[in-house]
Each structure stands twice: as C-alpha cells, then as structure tokens.
Amino acid sequence: MxxxxxxxxxxxxxxxxxxxxxxxxxxxxxxxxxxxxxxxxxxxxxxxxxxxxxxxxxxxxxxxxxxxxxxxxxxxxxxxxxxxxxxxxxxxxxxxxxxxxxxxxxxxxxxxxxxxxxxxxxxxxxxxxxxxxxxxxxxxxxxxxxxxxxxxxxxxxxxxxxxxxxxxxxxxxxxxxxxxxxxxxxxxxxxxxxxxxxxxxxTDPLTNLANRRLFDRVARRTFRKAASTGGEVFSLVMIDIDSFKSINDHWGHSNGDLVLIEISTIIRSLVRKADLVARYGGEEIAILMPTADAGEAMAMAEAIRRRVNETFFDFGRTQAHVTVSAGVSTFTSQHQSLTDLIEEADVALYRAKRLGRNRIELASMAA
Known part of the structure; x- marks a missing residue:
C-alpha cells in the first residue's frame, strides 16, 4: 500500500x-x-x-x-x-x-x-x-x-x-x-x-577598551597609509592617570580599577566613532585619531582632561578627585616610523607630568 x-x-x-x-x-x-x-x-x-x-x-x-x-x-x-x-x-x-x-x-x-x-x-x-x-x-x-x-x-x-x-x-x-x-x-x-x-x-578585560596588540596593528596600518599618500594626517593622544599608584595604595586596587574603568568610559563617550581607544599599559590609555590634526587632537585631549577633572569618584562613603595628563603627537612627513610618533607623544606626556600634572602637552613643544 x-x-x-x-x-x-x-x-x-x-x-x-x-x-x-x-x-x-x-x-x-x-x-x-x-x-x-x-x-x-x-x-x-x-x-x-x-x-x-x-x-x-x-x-x-x-x-x-x-x-x-x-x-x-x-x-x-x-x-x-x-x-x-x-x-x-x-x-x-x-x-x-x-x-x-x-x-x-x-x-x-x-x-x-x-x-x-x-x-x-x-x-x-x-x-x-x-x-x-x-x-x-x-x-x-x-x-x-x-x-x-x-x-x-x-x-x-x-x-x-x-x-x-x-x-x-x-x-x-x-x-x-x-x-x-x-x-x-x-x-x-x-x-x-x-x-x-x-x-x-x-580587548582589555578590565576596561573593555582595545588592547595594545590591536592598537599597534591599526596604528601601523594607519601610519603606512599616511606615509604612502604623504598628505593624510592623523594624531596620537597618550593619556595617563595622575598619581595612580597613590590611588591604589590609599584606596585599594579595587577602587583603582573602578577609576580606570570610569575614566575609560568617559573617554569612549567623548571620542569620535573613527577613533580607536586602547589600554596601552597599566594606567596609560592611547587614542588613535585618523584625519585629526594637532588642533583637533589637543581639543579632544583637553575635553577629556576637563571632564575627568570635574568628576568625583565614589569610593563607598568617600568621594575622590582624580586628574589625568596627556601628550599629543601628529604625523608629519618627517616621521620615519610609528615608534617615533609614539615616543614623541610619551615625551610630551612626561613633560605634562613634570609641569604639574592635570595638563596637556603637544609633542612639538616638548623638550
């Protein structure tokens, strides 16, 4: 059937x-x-x-x-x-x-x-x-x-x-x-x-920012593109939390982590969609800003510095004030490698630290 x-x-x-x-x-x-x-x-x-x-x-x-x-x-x-x-x-x-x-x-x-x-x-x-x-x-x-x-x-x-x-x-x-x-x-x-x-x-597991591996890869690609065209500008911003060791020592590492997380959130809320934000190491955060000249990068870094300076971090019964310093470098035809650009931004950052922290320095002004 x-x-x-x-x-x-x-x-x-x-x-x-x-x-x-x-x-x-x-x-x-x-x-x-x-x-x-x-x-x-x-x-x-x-x-x-x-x-x-x-x-x-x-x-x-x-x-x-x-x-x-x-x-x-x-x-x-x-x-x-x-x-x-x-x-x-x-x-x-x-x-x-x-x-x-x-x-x-x-x-x-x-x-x-x-x-x-x-x-x-x-x-x-x-x-x-x-x-x-x-x-x-x-x-x-x-x-x-x-x-x-x-x-x-x-x-x-x-x-x-x-x-x-x-x-x-x-x-x-x-x-x-x-x-x-x-x-x-x-x-x-x-x-x-x-x-x-x-x-x-x-991804950095604590902050959910990009990690250094991804940042270096994207930054190298951006540098090669800018170097080959000769006319495309981009900038780097290196940000460091001031006296971060003191925060950890005084308030504990868990509160130090909370500061790092909240500052990462602040930075993400201010950068452009095209920008790449990464935890570069410890309490240092790097921002890659494609097509941004020195003025735009300085303005962004200043907006971040001001927002962090106006924020009070809640440590249980106590609120703490935290600041950041930043160094900015911008690609020019004189740069031979990405390493040169990063070193310039780091030098500018260390200058900002020496001059009293809670400030922004441009690489071309660093000494």
Missing part, C-alpha cells in the same frame, strides 16, 4: 543536498554581514534563491503539481534570519512559483504563504536565544499543514494527490528540518565562538 510513497521520499531526500549547501553558505553570510537588517536580508535572499533552485528540479506528483525542498528552506528562514528573511524568501518563492505555472500554481502559492506564516509565527512565539531540537520537532510537525493547500483544487482531484504526498512530506519535513536546523545552529555557534575569540584577543 505504501510502496508508491517511497519513490517520492527518495527523490525528496536526494534534493536535501541543496539544503546542506545552504547551511554552509549561511555561515559565510553571518560572518560577512554584521548589521541585523543587512544580515537578515542576505539570509532571506539565500533561502529564497535556494528555494527557487529547488523548484527548478522538483518531484512531479501530478500534472502541474510539484513538491520539493522549498518547505524546509522557507520554514527555517525566520528562525535563522528573522522577519525580513522570511518575507524576502517567501516573496521570491511565490514569484518563482507563479512563473513556473501549471495547474497547481494557486495551490503552490497558498502553500508557500502557509509555510512562511508558520515560520514567522514559530519565531515570534518562541523567540529563544538558542533553539533546541524540541523546537524544531514542533516546527517539523507543523510545516506539513501546507499540504492542505492542495484542496484549492477540486476535491476529487486534490484528495488522491493529498493521500500520495501527505506522508512523504511529513517524513521529509520532520527529518529535514531537524537535521538542517542542527547544521545551521552549529554553524552559527561556530561563528559566534570565533567572533568571541577575536574580541577577547583584542
């Missing part, structure tokens, strides 16, 4: 290879696109185009009636791409189904709308940070409801087709969605782990 089902199941399983390739392409997309809207759009295009390709090599159930792996792709578009992804993939698939035509075109469009709606509702209802296999079992059992769209056709024609395709589609839906969702989920976890490792490798 069920022998006629097996060729349909076999053909559909054969087409799951396309879906497996999609899972690999999905990893590339989430690595390459970081903006939520752009990523969702690209995932939608991936799933939609793959669904279209699937429809170009379908299993023929009856004259004008086709089935393929589109149900899996559309069902997973919302959980792994969001609302925009399911809207994009559903729209592409509907347009393609209309262009393919056949007597089952209306049933096909209705089925696509049902799958897209199920995918969207599933995501809006559960919204978990991490889906489990149980979630996808529920999705897999729900998606075959789209086969009811066949009853858009006259009942006497629709019923035999429904009887033939219902069981294979249920089997394909449950197994395919569970297997492919695990592929996609593992790929997303892998990409997230890589990003976490990259962030950890370039």
């Amino acid at each position: 069920y022998a006629e089902y097996f060729p349909v199941v076999s053909d559909l399983v054969h087409r799951l290879g396309l879906v497996a390739l999609v899972s690999m392409a999905y990893g590339s997309i989430i690595r390459a696109f970081h903006g939520p809207m752009t990523r969702s759009l690209m995932v939608g295009l991936l799933f939609g185009c793959s669904a279209v390709i699937s429809m170009l090599d379908p299993v023929i159930i009856d004259d004008g009636i086709i089935v393929d792996a589109r149900s899996i792709l559309l069902a997973l578009s919302a959980p792994f791409g969001g609302v925009v992804a399911v809207l994009v993939s559903t729209t592409l698939t509907i347009i393609s189904r209309i262009l393919i035509g056949g007597s089952g075109v209306y049933a096909g469009v209705v089925g696509i709308l049902i799958i897209g709606s199920i995918s969207l509702i599933f995501t809006l209802v559960y919204r978990p940070k991490v889906y489990s296999w149980k979630h996808f079992v529920i999705l897999g059992l729900t998606v075959p409801l789209y086969t009811l769209s066949i009853f858009v056709l006259p009942f006497e024609r629709a019923m035999p087709i429904f009887q033939r395709m219902a069981l294979p589609m249920l089997t394909l839906s449950v197994t395919g969605i569970i297997l492919i969702s695990m592929f996609l989920h593992r790929e997303r976890l892998r990409v997230d782990r890589v990003k976490t490792l990259e962030v950890d490798a370039h």
Whole structure:
C-alpha cells in the first residue's frame, strides 16, 4: 500500500543536498554581514534563491503539481534570519512559483504563504536565544499543514494527490528540518565562538577598551597609509592617570580599577566613532585619531582632561578627585616610523607630568 510513497521520499531526500549547501553558505553570510537588517536580508535572499533552485528540479506528483525542498528552506528562514528573511524568501518563492505555472500554481502559492506564516509565527512565539531540537520537532510537525493547500483544487482531484504526498512530506519535513536546523545552529555557534575569540584577543578585560596588540596593528596600518599618500594626517593622544599608584595604595586596587574603568568610559563617550581607544599599559590609555590634526587632537585631549577633572569618584562613603595628563603627537612627513610618533607623544606626556600634572602637552613643544 505504501510502496508508491517511497519513490517520492527518495527523490525528496536526494534534493536535501541543496539544503546542506545552504547551511554552509549561511555561515559565510553571518560572518560577512554584521548589521541585523543587512544580515537578515542576505539570509532571506539565500533561502529564497535556494528555494527557487529547488523548484527548478522538483518531484512531479501530478500534472502541474510539484513538491520539493522549498518547505524546509522557507520554514527555517525566520528562525535563522528573522522577519525580513522570511518575507524576502517567501516573496521570491511565490514569484518563482507563479512563473513556473501549471495547474497547481494557486495551490503552490497558498502553500508557500502557509509555510512562511508558520515560520514567522514559530519565531515570534518562541523567540529563544538558542533553539533546541524540541523546537524544531514542533516546527517539523507543523510545516506539513501546507499540504492542505492542495484542496484549492477540486476535491476529487486534490484528495488522491493529498493521500500520495501527505506522508512523504511529513517524513521529509520532520527529518529535514531537524537535521538542517542542527547544521545551521552549529554553524552559527561556530561563528559566534570565533567572533568571541577575536574580541577577547583584542580587548582589555578590565576596561573593555582595545588592547595594545590591536592598537599597534591599526596604528601601523594607519601610519603606512599616511606615509604612502604623504598628505593624510592623523594624531596620537597618550593619556595617563595622575598619581595612580597613590590611588591604589590609599584606596585599594579595587577602587583603582573602578577609576580606570570610569575614566575609560568617559573617554569612549567623548571620542569620535573613527577613533580607536586602547589600554596601552597599566594606567596609560592611547587614542588613535585618523584625519585629526594637532588642533583637533589637543581639543579632544583637553575635553577629556576637563571632564575627568570635574568628576568625583565614589569610593563607598568617600568621594575622590582624580586628574589625568596627556601628550599629543601628529604625523608629519618627517616621521620615519610609528615608534617615533609614539615616543614623541610619551615625551610630551612626561613633560605634562613634570609641569604639574592635570595638563596637556603637544609633542612639538616638548623638550
């Protein structure tokens, strides 16, 4: 009795290879696109185009009636791409189904709308940070409801087709969605782990600023670009917390850490988006300011100095006053290396310290 089902199941399983390739392409997309809207759009295009390709090599159930792996792709578009992804993939698939035509075109469009709606509702209802296999079992059992769209056709024609395709589609839906969702989920976890490792490798754990390794790499690249063009200016600001050892000795290292964290927060709130702020070492913070001349860098350093000077740091029952000093250097064609520029900023910083702290010095004025 069920022998006629097996060729349909076999053909559909054969087409799951396309879906497996999609899972690999999905990893590339989430690595390459970081903006939520752009990523969702690209995932939608991936799933939609793959669904279209699937429809170009379908299993023929009856004259004008086709089935393929589109149900899996559309069902997973919302959980792994969001609302925009399911809207994009559903729209592409509907347009393609209309262009393919056949007597089952209306049933096909209705089925696509049902799958897209199920995918969207599933995501809006559960919204978990991490889906489990149980979630996808529920999705897999729900998606075959789209086969009811066949009853858009006259009942006497629709019923035999429904009887033939219902069981294979249920089997394909449950197994395919569970297997492919695990592929996609593992790929997303892998990409997230890589990003976490990259962030950890370039971030100071106390202040969440960039660390010296990242600063040196970006600063070297900026120096090479400026040196090669000869006309692009940039500046460095080296900031040091005044008498930081005394803060640690008098108030304790935990309060010293709080001072460092709060000053880092102040600096982040004042710099431009293009600037790179890094914990350069101990209580020293470096700022790389692309396209900033000496006047702009001095103005930024002064704004930071003033804001810190006006801030009182809460040490439990006591408030403390903390100041910073800074040295500024700006790239010119005379600089032979990034090291020269950093040393100039350090010399200017030490001059500011010698002249009484809580002040800014420009490298060209240092002696």
